[in-house]
Amino acid sequence: QVQLQESGPGLVKPSETLSLTCTVSGGSINNYYWIWIRQPPGKGLEYIGYISYSGTTNYNPSLRSRVTISVDASKNQFSLILSSVTAADTALYYCARGIMMVRGGQHFDQWGQGTLVTVSS
């Protein structure tokens, strides 16, 4: 059973850069899509973006100017970088595995447990 685990600093100062890594165990990072999603405290889920096994990226336009998602297949990891953070970026950040269907649509079948990132001075 594949497992995903987020890691990174739990506290980031305003205007600085948030950096998280998701380690995939129990399966290969190849042939899937890798997703970042966040959930502000007490609120719903927000799609951040994905990277495909071939390196294609897709970002939420609301965050596109500040987001980079990358993959390191040699380490079975993928990463999220979010620059110029503000208090509005405080959230539980999840990584997930995406399955892109041949006829369209994508669903997220495996999720990490999430890591809380607080933006505060």
Place this chain on the structure above:
Amino acid sequence: DIQMTQSPSSLSASVGDRVTLTCRASQTISRYLNWYQQKPGKGPKLLIYIASTLQSGVPSRFSGSGSGTDFTLTISSLQPEDFATYYCQQSYSTPYTFGQGTKLEIK
């Protein structure tokens, strides 16, 4: 962005009840609609994808239906472990968007 609206926002029910949760899209999304269950302190769990396909390992008491803009998730007989928050998500177009969730509570 496609807006997803779930109703009700919360629901009280008893073990053994049949419940139906609703999700509506702001525009047609064909059948590209997924359902997730989230329990406190855990990441969401995929239940249903492409509107009605049951994810492997998910109990058959869960079922999904709908197409276009209106979708439902039905739990045929509530079990104690089903009390959680449920989210719908459209994958018709990016940015993928989620509903605000329906919290299913024990009556």
